[in-house]
Amino acid sequence: xxxxxxxxxxxxxxxxxxxxxxxAEGMKGARSYATGLLEQLGFTVEVVETxxxxxxxxxxxGNPEWPHVVLYGHYDVQPADPFHLWTSEAFEPVVRDGRLxxxxxxxxxxxxxxxxxxxxxxxxAQPDLPxxxxxxxxxxxxxxxxxMPKFFDRYAERLSKADFMLVSDTGSPNAEQIVITxxxxxxxxxxxxxxxAKVDLHSGIHGGAVYNPLQALVEICASLHNTDGSxxxxxxxxxxxxxxxxxxxxxxxxxxxxxxxxxxLDVPAFFPANGLSPxxxxxxGPTLEFNGIGGGYQGEGSKTVIPSEAFAKITCRxxxxxxxxxxxxQIMDTIxxxxxxxxxxxxxxxxxxxSYLVVPPDRPNTPxxxxxxxxxxxxxxxxxxxxxxxxxxxxxxxxGSIPVIADFKKRAGLDALMIGLFTxxxxxxxxxxxxxxxxxxxxxxxxxxxxxxxAGV
Amino acid sequence: xxxxxxxxxxxxxxxxxxxxxxxAEGMKGARSYATGLLEQLGFTVEVVETxxxxxxxxxxxGNPEWPHVVLYGHYDVQPADPFHLWTSEAFEPVVRDGRLxxxxxxxxxxxxxxxxxxxxxxxxAQPDLPxxxxxxxxxxxxxxxxxMPKFFDRYAERLSKADFMLVSDTGSPNAEQIVITxxxxxxxxxxxxxxxAKVDLHSGIHGGAVYNPLQALVEICASLHNTDGSxxxxxxxxxxxxxxxxxxxxxxxxxxxxxxxxxxLDVPAFFPANGLSPxxxxxxGPTLEFNGIGGGYQGEGSKTVIPSEAFAKITCRxxxxxxxxxxxxQIMDTIxxxxxxxxxxxxxxxxxxxSYLVVPPDRPNTPxxxxxxxxxxxxxxxxxxxxxxxxxxxxxxxxGSIPVIADFKKRAGLDALMIGLFTxxxxxxxxxxxxxxxxxxxxxxxxxxxxxxxAGV
Numbered sequence: 001x002x003x004x005x006x007x008x009x010x011x012x013x014x015x016x017x018x019x020x021x022x023x024a025e026g027m028k029g030a031r032s033y034a035t036g037l038l039e040q041l042g043f044t045v046e047v048v049e050t051x052x053x054x055x056x057x058x059x060x061x062g063n064p065e066w067p068h069v070v071l072y073g074h075y076d077v078q079p080a081d082p083f084h085l086w087t088s089e090a091f092e093p094v095v096r097d098g099r100l101x102x103x104x105x106x107x108x109x110x111x112x113x114x115x116x117x118x119x120x121x122x123x124x125a126q127p128d129l130p131x132x133x134x135x136x137x138x139x140x141x142x143x144x145x146x147x148m149p150k151f152f153d154r155y156a157e158r159l160s161k162a163d164f165m166l167v168s169d170t171g172s173p174n175a176e177q178i179v180i181t182x183x184x185x186x187x188x189x190x191x192x193x194x195x196x197a198k199v200d201l202h203s204g205i206h207g208g209a210v211y212n213p214l215q216a217l218v219e220i221c222a223s224l225h226n227t228d229g230s231x232x233x234x235x236x237x238x239x240x241x242x243x244x245x246x247x248x249x250x251x252x253x254x255x256x257x258x259x260x261x262x263x264x265l266d267v268p269a270f271f272p273a274n275g276l277s278p279x280x281x282x283x284x285g286p287t288l289e290f291n292g293i294g295g296g297y298q299g300e301g302s303k304t305v306i307p308s309e310a311f312a313k314i315t316c317r318x319x320x321x322x323x324x325x326x327x328x329x330q331i332m333d334t335i336x337x338x339x340x341x342x343x344x345x346x347x348x349x350x351x352x353x354x355s356y357l358v359v360p361p362d363r364p365n366t367p368x369x370x371x372x373x374x375x376x377x378x379x380x381x382x383x384x385x386x387x388x389x390x391x392x393x394x395x396x397x398x399x400g401s402i403p404v405i406a407d408f409k410k411r412a413g414l415d416a417l418m419i420g421l422f423t424x425x426x427x428x429x430x431x432x433x434x435x436x437x438x439x440x441x442x443x444x445x446x447x448x449x450x451x452x453x454x455a456g457v
Numbered sequence: 458x459x460x461x462x463x464x465x466x467x468x469x470x471x472x473x474x475x476x477x478x479x480x481a482e483g484m485k486g487a488r489s490y491a492t493g494l495l496e497q498l499g500f501t502v503e504v505v506e507t508x509x510x511x512x513x514x515x516x517x518x519g520n521p522e523w524p525h526v527v528l529y530g531h532y533d534v535q536p537a538d539p540f541h542l543w544t545s546e547a548f549e550p551v552v553r554d555g556r557l558x559x560x561x562x563x564x565x566x567x568x569x570x571x572x573x574x575x576x577x578x579x580x581x582a583q584p585d586l587p588x589x590x591x592x593x594x595x596x597x598x599x600x601x602x603x604x605m606p607k608f609f610d611r612y613a614e615r616l617s618k619a620d621f622m623l624v625s626d627t628g629s630p631n632a633e634q635i636v637i638t639x640x641x642x643x644x645x646x647x648x649x650x651x652x653x654a655k656v657d658l659h660s661g662i663h664g665g666a667v668y669n670p671l672q673a674l675v676e677i678c679a680s681l682h683n684t685d686g687s688x689x690x691x692x693x694x695x696x697x698x699x700x701x702x703x704x705x706x707x708x709x710x711x712x713x714x715x716x717x718x719x720x721x722l723d724v725p726a727f728f729p730a731n732g733l734s735p736x737x738x739x740x741x742g743p744t745l746e747f748n749g750i751g752g753g754y755q756g757e758g759s760k761t762v763i764p765s766e767a768f769a770k771i772t773c774r775x776x777x778x779x780x781x782x783x784x785x786x787q788i789m790d791t792i793x794x795x796x797x798x799x800x801x802x803x804x805x806x807x808x809x810x811x812s813y814l815v816v817p818p819d820r821p822n823t824p825x826x827x828x829x830x831x832x833x834x835x836x837x838x839x840x841x842x843x844x845x846x847x848x849x850x851x852x853x854x855x856x857g858s859i860p861v862i863a864d865f866k867k868r869a870g871l872d873a874l875m876i877g878l879f880t881x882x883x884x885x886x887x888x889x890x891x892x893x894x895x896x897x898x899x900x901x902x903x904x905x906x907x908x909x910x911x912a913g914v
Contacts, residue, residue: 171662185661189759198723202886203746204642204857205628207774208738209718211728214747215682222679225672261666266655269799271668281665289660290671291762292754296747297770302646302807304772305748313754315761317664342726350759400661401761429659 002120004444005100005437007037008113011075012093012102018053018076019143026091027053027139030075030109034137037116041123043135048155050147053139057155060133067373067454068132070165070414072404073112074141077104078429085431098437099425105435106426111168112137114421114440118447122455131455134162138404141169144351145404152411159412163373166450167405168443170398171428172420175439177255178385178446180378181418182247183357183397184405185286186318188328189350192220192335193311194343200296201306211342213310214295220338221312224288224331229273231288231316233334237274239321243284246363250394251279264424282399287317288331315350317399324352353403358415360395370415373454377417380453381446385419388445393419419443419450459577461901462557462894464494465570469550469559475510475533476600483548484510484596487532487566491594494573498580500592505612507604510596514612517590524830524911525589527622527871529861530569531598534561535886542888555894556882562892563883568625569594571878571897575904579912588912591619595861598626601808602861609868616869620830623907624862625900627855628885629877632896634712635842635903637835638875639704640814640854641862642743643775645785646807649677649792650768651800657753658763668799670767671752677795678769681745681788686730688745688773690791694731696778700741703820707851708736721881739856744774745788774856777814785809810860815872817852827872830911834874837910838903842876845902850876876900 014029034056035045043058053076061068080090080103088094093102100110123129136159140147152159170181194213201210226232258278262270272281295310297303316331318324332347339345359366360382361375386392398420408414421443427433471486491513492502500515510533518525537547537560545551550559557567580586593616597604609616627638651670658667683689715735719727729738752767754760773788775781789804796802816823817839818832843849855877865871878900884890 187661187761189761191759196724201722202857203744203748203772204644204774205855206722206739207744207746207856208733208740208742209727209729209735210722210724211686211726212747214750215678218675218678218747218750219682221672221675225676229668265658265663265667267653267667267799268801269668270666271797271799272666276665278666282663285665287660287664289664289761289763290669290675290753291660291760292752292764293671293675293767294751294755296749298749298751298755302648302770302772303748304644304646304746306746307749310750313759315660315759317661340728342724342728344725398662399664400659430656 002117004113004117004440007117008100008105008110009093011109011113012104013091015091016076016104016139017079018140020079027076031056031139034075034112038135041116041119048151050150052147055139055147055151056135056137058135062132063130066130066132067456068134068162069454070134070136070159070162071115072165072167072408073115073137073169074108074139075137076139076142077107077109078142082431087432095437099434100437101432101434103433105433106422107428107433108141108169110435110440111421114168114443115166115447117444118451121444121448122451126457129455129457131451134159141404148404148407152407156411159408159414162414163371164377165408165414165416167416167418168421169402170400170418170420171422171424173255174423175436176389177391178389178393179396179420180381180393181398181420182360182395183320184355185399185401186322186324186355186406187351187353187401187403188316188318188324188331189352190328190332191311191313191348191350192217193309193346194339195309196306196343197308200308203304203306207306210306211340212306213343214307216340216343217293217295217310217312220335221290221293223338229271231286233288233331235330236286236327239323240286240319241321243280244365247284247397250396251283253394254279254396283397284319286319286322289315289317291315317401318355320355320357322355324354328352353401354406354410356406356409374415374417377450377454380450381417381419384446384449384453387449388442459574461570461574461897464574465557465562465567466550468566468570469561470548472548473533473561473596474536475597477536484533488513488596491532491569495592498573498576500590505608507607509604512596512604512608513592513594515592519589520587523587523589524913525591525619526911527591527593527616527619528572529622529624529865530572530594530626531565531596532594533596533599534564534566535599539888544889552894556891557894558889558891560890562890563879564885564890565598565626567892567897568878571625571900572623572904574901575908578901578905579908583914586912586914588908591616598861605861605864609864613868616871619871620828621834622865622871622873624873624875625878626859627857627875627877628879628881630712631880632893633846634848635846635850636877637817637838637850637852638855638877639817639852640777641812642856642858643779643781643812643863644808644810644858644860645773645775645781645788646809647785647789648768648770648805648807649674650766650803651796652766653763653800654765657765660761660763663763667763668797669763670800671764673797673800674750674752674767674769677792678747678750680795686728688743690745690788692787693743693784696780697743697776698778700737701822704741704854705737707853708740710851711736711853740854741776743776743779746772746774748772774858775812777812779812781809781811810858811863811867813863813866831872831874834907834911837907838874838876841903841906841910844906845899
């Protein structure tokens with residue numbers, strides 16, 4: 001009845017690019033398709049209107065005493081351009097060498113289909129499964145989930161009745177070694193603009209008198225790191241918690257060496273800060289990163305101008321216990337203080353996102369009040385994944401951010417069991433995105449077990 | 458017979474944008490028009506073919522014993538876009554409020570017409586003027602005079618028979634106060650490219666492990682100045698000559714205060730280095746300027762990437778006695794040395810241009826071997842300009858670069874008497890370029906005197 005591969009192909013064929021209004025039809029199609037699948041599984045689907053792309057809120061509820069899980073996913077995808085770099089059509093899925101190629105196969109349509117396929121199998125065998133299920137599938141994940149706050153305003157209380165959430169929107173190192181993600185980094189986003197003269201100046205006629213905004217910009221930006229690569233903003237590391245031994249031990253099982261990682265990135269050398277190894281630094285350490293800097297002449301060759309303006313787009317990744325609001329303020333204050341008087345500065349403070357941390361059961365830092373159902377789900381995941389993949393999962397913090405996960409915790413009190421189903425080979429957000437069909441099969445099998453364990457059947 | 462205003466209008470109507478092949482017809486038209494004017498004045502015109510835009514080499518030679526002056530100008534203009542910022546058509550000259558508006562009116566067609574009109578008057582009164590005249594009017598000044606080296610290969614010896622050159626391609630502060638330019642800054646141009654990973658990286662997944670090329674770039678660039686604004690490259694200032702008292706005294710007569718200059722540029726404050734005032738710094742000091750920096754995301758909002766590449770376009774303005782080849786090498790070495798191992802650097806060394814210095818007669822640093830004819834021309838210019846403009850000219854070094862002037866000196870041994878005929882109000886290289894018609898009249902009158910004085914009649 002539920003053919004996972006065909007379902008995924010059909011789902012991919014709807015080009016649901018949330019950021020581009022030209023894809024409105026694709027968004028609508030993907031939403032309807034997901035709605036159909038959920039209804040087929042016995043869910044009652046509510047299409048929650050938002051200012052942009054509606055959110056699917058689907059429920060299959062029975063006895064309130066049953067365990068209750070929220071499943072989260074998103075039906076939107078990243079833009080597929082540059083299209084000419086795709087070997088096959090981005091929105092016409094094709095199987096090659098055991099992988100399904102197409103935009104959204106791994107992020108996040110494949111994992112969504114995995115959950116649904118597992119559920120379909122469980123429900124087929126046991127239509128009266130004693131498990132309350134709530135699906136939240138949003139259409140704005142790739143653009144920062146702007147409608148989720150209002151969604152929480154309306155539905156947080158209802159969601160808070162669940163025990164925890166199940167999410168597969170994180171990564172694993174390869175198709176054999178699954179990672180259960182125990183933390184996500186937070187994010188602080190801002191942009192500095194410096195302005196010198198009111199117009200670009202001739203560097204011959206006026207060069208020497210004025211503070212070139214690009215010069216002031218590089219000086220301010222260069223001051224934001226120490227020579228050892230650590231962030232040079234007072235207070236930045238104040239609230240960072242130490243890395244625990246069990247976390248380092250889990251990382252040791254990670255199937256990547258520094259050298260294999262270096263070769264993969266093709267960098268001459270690493271530059272981790274604070275005594276962390278490169279593999280630790282991307283998971284356990286906070287960062288301050290220049291995402292874009294610009295000003296002055298951008299074309300070929302040279303142009304002898306002193307630009308009027310310059311900008312730097314900066315984001316920080318924050319680890320558990322760092323407060324993004326406080327960090328944002330500290331950085332703003334530092335930058336303003338370091339800006340010379342001869343240029344004008346303006347700062348756009350963009351979004352912030354809280355970091356998120358969930359500790360598996362039986363660790364030294366497991367919260368004493370961890371819900372029993374969540375502890376059981378963690379243990380089931382460990383056991384089921386080892387069974388279907390042949391290797392126990394690694395419990396590991398991850399460097400990326402999924403702001404909505406922290407929001408589910410903050411707004412509805414739900415922790416997340418995050419089982420990573422995409423791998424570096426999947427080319428997320430890039431041309432030739434694909435999803436490993438072997439991993440897909442194993443994952444469906446594992447989730448079948450996990451769902452049954454959660455239901456206690 | 459020679460109506461200067463009408464001649465200039467006709468000249469402007471040929472859109473001679475040298476950088477854009479779409480203006481080939483305009484280039485051809487301007488060239489023919491200038492040729493016609495020269496022939497009308499009795500010159501024999503040779504159209505010297507180049508790889509791009511031909512150079513006009515025109516001669517009116519008589520007795521080899523007569524004084525011999527080279528007049529230099531260019532018939533090409535800067536692009537006129539953005540066109541929508543022009544009040545009237547860029548290539549349809551219009552007089553408003555005593556100014557002629559149109560691309561090229563000030564740079565350099567107006568000054569060329571001034572020279573020709575003065576010559577026409579002198580030759581009308583005295584057709585057998587005992588003065589050998591050579592015109593060099595090139596068509597690639599606005600794109601860096603790439604054909605001049607080959608031109609010198611072929612004609613330097615012939616040009617070297619002249620006594621000096623007369624140039625009006627520099628500026629004066631306003632239409633009443635003429636500046637005779639005594640120096641031009643040299644130029645060193647280069648671009649740094651830094652490369653980290655082979656592709657842009659996700660700042661969440663990989664942030665913390667690698668050296669962001671933008672971070673390395675801002676750190677290298679920030680290291681190139683000291684906190685007082687001086688250039689932090691070993692040896693950079695080694696060959697800079699001290700500013701002499703007479704130069705500072707001339708500058709005191711310059712009709713601009715620091716405050717009026719600051720208001721004009723609309724900067725919050727100045728930032729001159731090495732103890733120079735802002736007005737001194739742009740004339741007497743060398744610079745290292747960031748003309749363009751870029752890397753990573755350039756659009757609206759934010760994108761959480763660690764860019765693969767970053768670049769900085771840098772030029773230095775050099776003052777008299779600084780060797781551009783040596784400086785370029787010093788900077789390259791410094792930058793490579795300061796580049797961290799975790800990124801790859803490549804450097805494009807662009808063009809260089811020598812600085813140029815000519816000292817008027819009777820100064821403490823006037824060369825003992827200054828040709829008598831040049832000394833006479835300087836004195837005539839001082840006298841004639843004071844007579845027609847009502848104010849003695851200021852002898853002043855200028856911040857801009859005209860590489861071809863240093864080349865005339867180096868290749869043909871010719872010093873230049875540079876009488877500045879455009880002003881800041883003229884909007885050079887910008888929309889609504891114009892030329893002051895009052896200044897034009899006074900200048901024609903002054904040049905009439907100067908030409909007669911040089912001829913000794």
